[in-house]
Amino acid sequence: MKIVNQPLRKKDAMQLVTGKPVYTDDLAPKDCLIVKLLRSPYANAIIESINTAVAAKVPDIEAIFTYEDVDQEGKRCTYAGQTYPEPSPYDRLLLDRHVRFVGDVTAIVVGRTEKAVDKALSLIKVKYQVLDAVLDFHTALDNPILVHPEKTWEALCPVGADNKRNLCASEVISDGDVDGVLADCDVVIDRTYRVKAVQQNMMEPFCTFCTIDTYGRLHVVSSTQIVFHARRIIANALHIPKTQVRVTKPRIGGGFGAKQSCVSEMYPAFVTWKLKKPSKIVFSRHECHIAASPRHEMEVKVRLGATKEGKIRAIDVYTLSNTGAYGEHGPTTVGLSGHKSIPLYRTEAFRFGFDVVYTNLQAAGAYRGYGAPQGIFAVESAVNELAAKLKIDPITLREMNITHEGDIMPAYYGAPNTSCALDKCLAQVREMSDWDEKFPVRHMPNGKVRSMGVAIAMQGSSIPYCDVGGATIKVNDDGSYTLLIGAADMGTGCDTILAQMAAEVLECDFAQIQVFGADTDASPYDSGSYASSTTYITGNAVTACAKKIRAKICELGAKKLECAVEDVIFDGKFVRSTVNDKAISLVDIAAASQCFNNIALQETVEMDSLLSPPPFMAGVAELETDLLTGETEVVNYYASVDCGTPINPHLAKVQTEGGILQGIGMSLMENVTYSPDGRVYENSLMQYKIPTRQDIGHIHVDFACSYEKSGPYGAKSVGELVINTPAPAIADAVYQATGKRFYTLPITPEKIALGEEDE
Numbered sequence: 001m002k003i004v005n006q007p008l009r010k011k012d013a014m015q016l017v018t019g020k021p022v023y024t025d026d027l028a029p030k031d032c033l034i035v036k037l038l039r040s041p042y043a044n045a046i047i048e049s050i051n052t053a054v055a056a057k058v059p060d061i062e063a064i065f066t067y068e069d070v071d072q073e074g075k076r077c078t079y080a081g082q083t084y085p086e087p088s089p090y091d092r093l094l095l096d097r098h099v100r101f102v103g104d105v106t107a108i109v110v111g112r113t114e115k116a117v118d119k120a121l122s123l124i125k126v127k128y129q130v131l132d133a134v135l136d137f138h139t140a141l142d143n144p145i146l147v148h149p150e151k152t153w154e155a156l157c158p159v160g161a162d163n164k165r166n167l168c169a170s171e172v173i174s175d176g177d178v179d180g181v182l183a184d185c186d187v188v189i190d191r192t193y194r195v196k197a198v199q200q201n202m203m204e205p206f207c208t209f210c211t212i213d214t215y216g217r218l219h220v221v222s223s224t225q226i227v228f229h230a231r232r233i234i235a236n237a238l239h240i241p242k243t244q245v246r247v248t249k250p251r252i253g254g255g256f257g258a259k260q261s262c263v264s265e266m267y268p269a270f271v272t273w274k275l276k277k278p279s280k281i282v283f284s285r286h287e288c289h290i291a292a293s294p295r296h297e298m299e300v301k302v303r304l305g306a307t308k309e310g311k312i313r314a315i316d317v318y319t320l321s322n323t324g325a326y327g328e329h330g331p332t333t334v335g336l337s338g339h340k341s342i343p344l345y346r347t348e349a350f351r352f353g354f355d356v357v358y359t360n361l362q363a364a365g366a367y368r369g370y371g372a373p374q375g376i377f378a379v380e381s382a383v384n385e386l387a388a389k390l391k392i393d394p395i396t397l398r399e400m401n402i403t404h405e406g407d408i409m410p411a412y413y414g415a416p417n418t419s420c421a422l423d424k425c426l427a428q429v430r431e432m433s434d435w436d437e438k439f440p441v442r443h444m445p446n447g448k449v450r451s452m453g454v455a456i457a458m459q460g461s462s463i464p465y466c467d468v469g470g471a472t473i474k475v476n477d478d479g480s481y482t483l484l485i486g487a488a489d490m491g492t493g494c495d496t497i498l499a500q501m502a503a504e505v506l507e508c509d510f511a512q513i514q515v516f517g518a519d520t521d522a523s524p525y526d527s528g529s530y531a532s533s534t535t536y537i538t539g540n541a542v543t544a545c546a547k548k549i550r551a552k553i554c555e556l557g558a559k560k561l562e563c564a565v566e567d568v569i570f571d572g573k574f575v576r577s578t579v580n581d582k583a584i585s586l587v588d589i590a591a592a593s594q595c596f597n598n599i600a601l602q603e604t605v606e607m608d609s610l611l612s613p614p615p616f617m618a619g620v621a622e623l624e625t626d627l628l629t630g631e632t633e634v635v636n637y638y639a640s641v642d643c644g645t646p647i648n649p650h651l652a653k654v655q656t657e658g659g660i661l662q663g664i665g666m667s668l669m670e671n672v673t674y675s676p677d678g679r680v681y682e683n684s685l686m687q688y689k690i691p692t693r694q695d696i697g698h699i700h701v702d703f704a705c706s707y708e709k710s711g712p713y714g715a716k717s718v719g720e721l722v723i724n725t726p727a728p729a730i731a732d733a734v735y736q737a738t739g740k741r742f743y744t745l746p747i748t749p750e751k752i753a754l755g756e757e758d759e
Contacts, residue, residue: 176349185305204253293365337375453732470524486526507572659722
């Protein structure tokens with residue numbers, strides 16, 4: 001391959017590093033009205049009255065909207081960016097009289113200047129009927145206090161939801177006699193693990209601007225991963241036809257799943273639709289911490305049984321998930337806590353059950369890994385504890401039990417393991433980290449302890465029977481190509497790798513592929529950039545589309561050369577006849593397509609998939625711990641990744657490094673905690689700590705490549721997988737250094753120094 005599997009520079013690299021205006025707020029019209037939100041100070045309350053008269057008299061204030069401007073008995077919607085019918089319940093109104101968490105929206109204030117809007121916000125008087133709140137997700141199920149008592153609450157899919165029980169989703173699946181097998185095991189590890197909510201903290205906050213186009217339609221320009229889902233969500237929230245909404249995505253300054261929900265879009269959309277004037281909203285960093293879509297807090301109970309020789313026989317997982325005040329992604333994130341952790345191992349039996357509950361806290365949402373990090377932290381920590389109890393090397397124990405290519409994986413929906421190099425990943429990190437020499441601990445001259453821990457992980461590649469990837473390719477009159485996609489490049493480099501695939505098929509220079517996306521009016525339908533789907537499913541659409549365009553080029557070339565299409569070959573620049581020694585250039589073919597021609601050099605392909613082949617990974621964390629202060633530093637992290645064929649090795653490596661760094665943050669410092677009345681304590685980057693370059697030594701990444709026949713050029717996904725291994729690997733390294741196991745993330749210096757879990 002000449003283009004695929006090559007470390008080419010990102011398509012947008014120069015625009016980004018030179019500071020070109022490419023992001024949403026850069027592109028907003030200068031005359032946009034400023035939109036800001038008044039937020040509830042209470043976790044659960046009914047608005048009895050809201051007085052906006054004084055605020056409305058502030059100079060330059062254009063309008064103030066409250067629940068009185070929204071039909072309180074109208075059809076509700078979800079803000080979750082998922083394929084219709086969405087599994088997430090319809091439990092939202094654009095403005096609701098019933099506010100359900102501290103930070104929920106009470107009013108929309110619109111003005112010509114930011115100063116005026118800020119003043120007006122301070123002058124609105126709201127009288128609330130304060131209600132008791134459900135703040136502990138352990139007590140939420142069947143609590144007499146209901147987060148969603150309204151009759152208009154609706155669940156479109158049978159996910160076990162019941163708003164009268166504060167239940168967003170519930171299910172139990174199993175294979176084999178779990179209890180019988182566990183009772184017959186020599187060793188059973190029975191532990192409960194807790195992963196708290198963490199924030200995505202993408203560089204670009206939630207940002208949207210809206211205009212009315214020349215046809216009177218609402219044009220929404222937003223930093224979103226899901227242009228087509230966003231169109232449906234906005235139309236549902238505003239109760240207007242979808243045909244009246246167009247959604248466009250410019251460059252995205254990071255998403256990590258946060259922008260798989262419509263957190264900001266509907267507010268300026270509502271304003272512009274009502275006033276017929278341009279408007280925009282840019283969330284403050286404070287708002288991004290108190291009213292966004294953090295990772296679901298989960299408590300995962302694991303029972304893992306094995307023989308005394310180390311053969312894992314059964315795994316039983318129960319997950320309690322806190323979706324917060326609204327159900328965005330609640331029914332679907334929880335599934336990954338079991339379906340992406342249990343199948344790592346060959347077992348005789350498994351059981352996976354879960355409950356997802358409503359509370360009066362900030363609504364959770366999608367975040368890289370989407371539930372898998374919580375489950376993998378729990379199961380992998382249990383495996384590490386099993387290894388210690390049996391006095392078996394943790395890598396060796398895994399080598400004895402892991403899934404292999406060709407296996408059927410009952411806990412992964414009964415899917416076949418079609419490609420797998422997990423055994424090679426384990427061998428590679430053993431060698432990379434010098435595991436046999438360094439594990440478990442070394443005492444350093446500075447008085448600190450170096451220790452090591454290991455974990456493995458899997459993810460998926462798109463959502464089978466659901467996700468759709470789309471691509472349109474057209475030949476331009478100069479012989480270049482335009483690739484139109486509906487997927488969203490949010491810094492991941494998908495524009496680049498999709499162009500690489502097209503260029504490989506068309507045998508052209510990478511620079512000849514111009515990428516355009518995403519726009520609901522112009523792009524082919526695509527579910528969006530989430531669920532590790534873009535490389536796999538949109539990549540398949542791109543390669544299939546490029547093959548069709550190549551065939552059309554040959555067809556038109558043969559017509560011009562006056563020979564049969566089976567008698568021509570195309571080398572990327574010329575179509576040549578194999579019978580009469582004639583040739584015609586691609587440029588001439590492109591020109592010919594625009595004059596007296598019925599062979600259009602444009603194709604569109606939509607692809608779905610019945611498979612979601614898992615990528616795999618092994619990771620080893622090397623920590624240095626000060627046993628007196630509890631201070632811990634990841635001095636080295638070693639990772640081996642099986643993502644099939646890396647389409648662009650440099651981008652795959654950067655993805656891996658970024659995901660590992662986020663996993664380290666989740667493990668050691670990132671935390672969302674609440675006051676007794678439901679306020680977020682960590683409401684800025686002063687309080688909410690994320691890792692910086694100084695918080696880590698070196699990340700070492702290599703690839704142990706399998707070949708996935710169903711993927712483009714053998715590729716699988718890589719984006720989400722890479723966040724999953726740090727937490728259990730770091731937790732076990734802390735145990736090796738201190739002799740103390742921690743079951744709740746983050747594992748802070750205070751915990752290590754005191755040897756105590758938090759509540």
